[in-house]
Amino acid sequence: MWSYEKKLQYPVKVSTCNPTLARYLMEQYGGADGELAAALRYLNQRYTIPDKVIGLLTDIGTEEFAHLEMIATMIYKLTKDATPQQLRDAGLGDHYVSHDSALFYNNASGVPFTAAYIQAKGDPIADLYEDIAAEEKARATYQWIIDISDDPDLNDSLRFLREREIVHSQRFREAVEMLKEDRDQKKVF
Amino acid sequence: MIKALPNEYYQQLEEIQAVDFVLMELTLYLDTHPADSHAIQQYNHFAHNSLLLKQKFEAKFGPLQQRSINQKNDFWMWKSGPWPWQI
Ligand SMILES: [Fe+2]
Numbered sequence: 001m002w003s004y005e006k007k008l009q010y011p012v013k014v015s016t017c018n019p020t021l022a023r024y025l026m027e028q029y030g031g032a033d034g035e036l037a038a039a040l041r042y043l044n045q046r047y048t049i050p051d052k053v054i055g056l057l058t059d060i061g062t063e064e065f066a067h068l069e070m071i072a073t074m075i076y077k078l079t080k081d082a083t084p085q086q087l088r089d090a091g092l093g094d095h096y097v098s099h100d101s102a103l104f105y106n107n108a109s110g111v112p113f114t115a116a117y118i119q120a121k122g123d124p125i126a127d128l129y130e131d132i133a134a135e136e137k138a139r140a141t142y143q144w145i146i147d148i149s150d151d152p153d154l155n156d157s158l159r160f161l162r163e164r165e166i167v168h169s170q171r172f173r174e175a176v177e178m179l180k181e182d183r184d185q186k187k188v189f
Numbered sequence: 190m191i192k193a194l195p196n197e198y199y200q201q202l203e204e205i206q207a208v209d210f211v212l213m214e215l216t217l218y219l220d221t222h223p224a225d226s227h228a229i230q231q232y233n234h235f236a237h238n239s240l241l242l243k244q245k246f247e248a249k250f251g252p253l254q255q256r257s258i259n260q261k262n263d264f265w266m267w268k269s270g271p272w273p274w275q276i
Contacts, residue, residue, distance in 0.1 A: 003255040007202060008273045009210065056220040063213060073274040167217065174221040 002062070009066040010160045013153040014077040019090035021154065022078035023108055024145050028161075029071045030105030030113040033137035039064035041118040041134065045127045048120070052182070053128070053175040060168050067161055072103055074154060124179055132172045139165035194276060201246045205253070208239045 028034040042061035046054050079087070079101050087096045094110055105113035121127050142162035146155050215232045222228060247257055251266040259266055 005254045006273060007206060007253060009213070010206060011203065012274075053220075056217065059213075059216050059220055063217075069273065076274050167214070171217050171221055178221065 002065075008070055008073060009063070010070065010157060012070055012073045012077065012157045014074065015151045015153045017081045017086070018078045018151055019082045019087050019092055021149055021151055022075045023090055023092055023095075024148060025071055025075050025078070025108075026106050027108040027141055028138070028145070029068070029075060029103070029107075031107035031141070032117040033134060033141050034107070034113075035064050035068040035071055035138075036105055036113060037117045038134055038138060039068060040115070041120070042131065044118070045120045045131070048122050049124050049127060050179060050182075052178055053124070056171055056175055057131075060171065063164070063168075067164065070157060070161065074157065075103055078151075078154075125176065128172055128176045128179070132169050132176070135165045135169035135172060139169070194271065198250055199276075201242070201249075205239065205242045205246060208235055208242060211235045212239060 030036055039061050042057045042064065046057035046061065049057055079092075082090070082092075082101065084093075084096055087093060087101070095104070095106065098104075107113075119127075119130055121130070139162055142158055142165065146158050146162065149155055149158065212232065212235050215228055215235070219225065219228055219232065243253055243257075247253055248260065251269060252259065255267070257267075
């Protein structure tokens with residue numbers, strides 16, 4: 001089970017109402033390499049991964065939900081005071097007519113989330129390589145958002161999230177090595 | 190919607206966030222290095238710290254986690270804000 005803590009993993013401050021930046025952040029909310037995809041991917045793969053790495057997938061998957069909450073907080077804060085005209089100017093007119101200022105699992109282009117973004121192959125090496133790639137893609141996406149962002153306060157939180165992807169990637173790489181060692185030992189004996 | 194929060198709220202919350210970050214980082218590290226006793230020592234040290242900081246925060250500002258003690262007998266504090274995206 002899960003239990004809720006009434007705090008963000010890392011503080012989120014935004015400088016000003018900025019719906020354009022909110023739209024870019026939706027890539028990490030409901031996009032192919034976003035936090036929802038990451039959480040759902042790991043927490044689903046863990047049932048059939050070898051015992052040695054179940055803990056890692058559980059813990060990283062859980063942390064991804066904390067990241068999803070940070071991204072949601074960013075989008076919420078960046079859009080909560082926006083007028084319909086401001087949303088329209090930011091390219092969120094289509095979003096507004098369907099959702100008002102509610103959040104939704106879309107990417108930055110408004111494409112709704114789909115489970116087709118993620119995979120569970122039942123092959124531990126294939127699954128972990130997908131997870132490493134997912135972390136690297138998420139890291140790159142954070143970098144591109146930081147590069148295009150004009151909000152220094154927000155960038156501080158985005159840099160934190162970018163660093164987390166690097167750590168997750170590292171841990172998944174170690175998990176691959178652990179499984180390879182096991183496999184190689186079986187060959188010898 | 191949300192009354193202005195004292196500086197202390199943010200300071201104490203950030204301390205908790207910092208300690209819990211260390212715990213998260215050590216957790217992932219230990220998931221792939223389960224026999225590193227130095228890291229386990231660090232983990233236990235910060236787990237204890239986190240507990241103390243949360244008790245202090247909750248006594249003043251209400252429950253931070255589900256299953257915490259409700260400090261008032263006549264009002265259910267868990268349902269009250271501020272929620273994380275409101276501060
Ligand atoms: Fe991640």
